Amino acid sequence: MDNVDLAVLRSARDWMHQGHPVVLYTVIETWGSAPRPVGSLLALRSDGRVEGSVSGGCIEDDLLRSAEHAQSGCKIISYGVSQEESARFGLPCGGTVRLLCESLGDSRWVEDVVARCEQHERVIRQVDIATGQVSLVSARGGEKLRFDGTTLYAPYGPAWRLMLVGAGQLSRYVAELAGALGFEVFVCDPRPGYEHDWAAAGVRFIGGMPDDAVAQLGLDAHTAVVALTHDPVLDDLALLQALRSDALYVGALGSRRNNERRRTRLIELGLTEAEVKRLHGPIGLPIGSRTPPEIALSLMAEVVAIRNGAQQQSPGALRCA
Structure with a gap:
């Protein structure tokens, strides 16, 4: 995780403290050529303000136009599954990006991750896709983001x-x-x-x-x-x-x-x-x-x-x- 993505979590934390509903998008899988690597983050505030990036810009535009931020819980979103979508969203032909969309109802895990990263710790966030439940565990330096179909394991902090x-x-x-x-x-x-x-x-x-x-x-x-x-x-x-x-x-x-x-x-x-x-x-x-x-x-x-x-x-x- 680099400082760009840590800045996304800081913004999400601050927006939630200000009373804004926030949706967090995480790139969990890519196939072919993708504009942003796995683990990249984007936070979308309910008034349309954005921090971070999950593509070169076209996917962000679609997320802004969609009603995903009005929904609760977690869901998986895919872009670029066809040649038409690849062209529409600026993805190379054959490229596919899958995002985890989370409506953030609780800022405590965000605060914890930011605080631990600022103390030079490394932590893994485990997300149960079915329930949206988040848990944090300590991590070593070599872990990478992985998704097994039901749980996302996302490392944060200096690798x-x-x-x-x-x-x-x-x-x-x-x-x-x-x-x-x-x-x-x-x-x-x-x-x-x-x-x-x-x-x-x-x-x-x-x-x-x-x-x-x-x-x-x-x-x-x-x-x-x-x-x-x-x-x-x-x-x-x-x-x-x-x-x-x-x-x-x-x-x-x-x-x-x-x-x-x-x-x-x-x-x-x-x-x-x-x-x-x-x-x-x-x-x-x-x-x-x-x-x-x-x-x-x-x-x-x-x-x-x-x-x-x-x-x-x-x-x-x-x-x-």
Whole structure:
């Protein structure tokens, strides 16, 4: 679940507190090419106000015109089951989207989910389609939305984590993008003067040295680590730990020449050549980035490409930052 969908739940909560009837739509299944992935949310207020998206816009328009929001309980809605519907709703030929339509009569589960996500927890919402009954259970990082025909199991909260070594200007831009992309962001920087205002940005600051912070976090295949200090002592400490782990992505800021020197140092410090080959450095996709916002964009584009299976984990021939 990314911050876009969490914003949908926040709006639904606020509207219900204001006394507005609200219908929540969840993409529960797709076939073929679909505009929005499974799990995407849309909240529709009784006066027609919308937050979120379940398509490129045409399905939203139909939901606004329909009387679904006047009904109670749960129901399944399908779009694009024919070529005519696919064309009408802007879906590729053969594409189908199924939505769960819920009339929200109780805001308590919405409040609970939002509160737990804001505390960096991950939770699964179980919805009994026949009764509309909702229950919440704790979740691990790897769960995905699933629907067995009678019950929807929808995970919420950060499924991915990003640890940044270094709390400078670039890290601010990276953290902002990563948060919007559904990453829980951690920052470690033992240098004086850098630990300030991170909590206000929704980022968790970890004190101490980077290698200790990496060990404390416990890296897995849903975690990315990026060293951004330009200080070999701090960066290499974190990389030594991260490159031995199952981390999704391990990268280091610096030029091609500096990163070749870094790889030599890491081998001298005991890493194998196979482990060092996992290092992405320079970081980012080749977009000609120069400024901190551009470097942050290229970095997160590369991380997301690997997360989504659109790029191999081993570094490619071209990098830009």
